[in-house]
Amino acid sequence: MAKEEPQENQLLKMELDPQGEDTVIKFENTNIQASELVDSSILGKYSTWKKQNDNKNEDSIIRLMRDQIIMARIYLSISKKKKKVDLSEELQICIKRSRRVLGEANIDAELHYSAPQKIKAMAGVLSKARDQLFDCKLVVKKLRAMLLTEEEKVRRLKRKNTFLTQLGVKGIPGGIRCLSLRLTVDYYLLPPEKRNFPRSENLQNPKLHHYALFTDNVVAAAVVVNSTVMNAKDSSKHVFHLVTDNLNFGALKMWFLLNPPEEATIHVENLDELMWLNSSYCPVLRQLNSAALREYYFKAEQSTTPSSSASSLKYRNPKYLSMLNHLRFYLPQIYPELDKILFLDDDVVVQKDLSGLWLVDLEGKVNGAVETCVENFHRFDKYLNFSNYYIARDFDPNECGWAFGMNIFDLKEWKKRNLTAVYHTWQNLNEDRSLWKLGTLPPGLMTFYGLTYSLDKSWHVLGLGYNPSISPLEIENAAVIHYNGNMKPWMEMAMTKYRPYWRKYIDFNHPYLRQCHFIK
Known part of the structure; x- marks a missing residue:
């Protein structure tokens, strides 16, 4: 077992197996089995990218957390509709905490040292939500609605950018x-x-x-x-x-x-x-x-x-x-x-x-x-x-x-x-x-x-x-x-x-x- 390092030094990068098999999260000098941090099936299900080269994959943790937040938002919407009050509260708390940890970070090294704990906590709640609420058609419908909403936001930002550019030219x-x-x-x-x-x-x-x-x-x-x-x-x-x-x-x-x-x-x-x-x-x-x-x-x-x-x-x-x-x-x-x-x-x-x-x-x-x-x-x-x-x-x-x-x-x-x-x-x-x-x-x-x-x-x-x-x-x-x-x-x-x-x-x-x- 490699010598343990302080958590704030452990956020270099991680590799995710999209199939959830033998997933390992690799920090600077410590290898932690996925099962120690997050249930591997959760990692597989909520990781939307493929395994990448170690030297290029500098934002894997950030992307995993963002994926989790997306799925949490979907289950939050479904849980509210089905009046699962306790689950809704758990999801809201996890979303809020994950967003706070993400902050303005662009690469994993900029994340707060508590990121692994937040990933693990979120994965547990998502696992619970999946067991209680998973409905393929409903999830796809929510994803499509979110995609359309985000596309509209992008269009609005592009229009705003064009307008501000023209204002700058004037x-x-x-x-x-x-x-x-x-x-x-x-x-x-x-x-x-x-x-x-x-x-x-x-x-x-x-x-x-x-x-x-x-x-x-x-x-x-x-x-x-x-x-x-x-x-x-x-x-x-x-x-x-x-x-x-x-x-x-x-x-x-x-x-x-x-x-x-x-x-x-x-x-x-x-x-x-x-x-x-x-x-x-x-x-x-x-x-x-x-x-x-x-x-x-x-x-x-x-x-x-x-x-x-x-x-x-x-x-x-x-x-x-x-x-x-x-x-x-x-x-x-x-x-x-x-x-x-x-x-x-x-x-x-x-x-x-x-x-x-x-x-x-x-x-x-x-x-x-x-x-x-x-x-x-x-x-x-x-x-x-x-x-x-x-x-x-x-x-x-x-x-x-x-x-x-x-x-x-x-x-x-x-x-x-x-x-x-x-x-x-x-x-x-x-x-x-x-x-x-x-x-x-x-x-x-x-x-x-x-x-x-x-x-x-x-x-x-x-x-x-x-x-x-x-x-x-x-x-x-x-x-x-x-x-x-x-x-x-x-x-x-x-x-x-x-x-x-x-x-x-x-x-x-x-x-x-x-x-x-x-x-x-």
């Missing part, structure tokens, strides 16, 4: 709000003659490399511009066209006046000053201002069925109500003098020189993008409603989807084909959201259908805002990495391992960032 971190306010105040204290950027003559030069970036996030814009310029072979050839809203206009201008991007050219415009962009010309602007869409957006969580409620929550992201998000369909109108432009989302990081994109032959197509389909995933039927007549008539459900967020556009070809009018047509047909729900990718797939050139995947790697499984090598080899998804790199919920790729382009010693308590 909230702008305090540091960014602080930065925007400080920059705005200082911008409007500047004399008017000091509010202009140099090299304005480059803004309409089609021979240079032009970028479009539409954002209301100063820090995100700074990272996009900094990363592009720092990795450019010749920064003087790059021109950045930024559009923001009235609230962030001063802040964005002040940031780049204080932090000019080397020899690159930069220009910041106010969305509200694009006078041609009005609801009579732009269907989506009319729809964004409509009471119907506002009600759909703000009451999305009030869907009558769990599945529709869960799916609608993802559309509560504020970007769906921002005209900055839809401005990408008006690139030829905003920049009529340009032939080509590279569109970048504000949640990307540029890691290599992008000059080569202006040399890509799009072969008469309008949009150069990286395709995103893998086997049956991310094809048109994922984004569009093919039960709709117009969708089924004009599109192939198996057509490969592509990524919005880093796109090289041939604006001359765009204007020749009048694609903004095509976009307007589809947007008008989707007034009731019967073709697609919300967002810009579905209408993008439709507008540029048959007009998208597939870029090499190394140009644009996606998923850093939701996919934890992207290989470091794939990220390192990418020209642009994209934090699409809810876990933006400036949010607390960002994935830690992807943050350094974004944060390396922020100077945390900058006076404004220090004042707003940005922590590296």
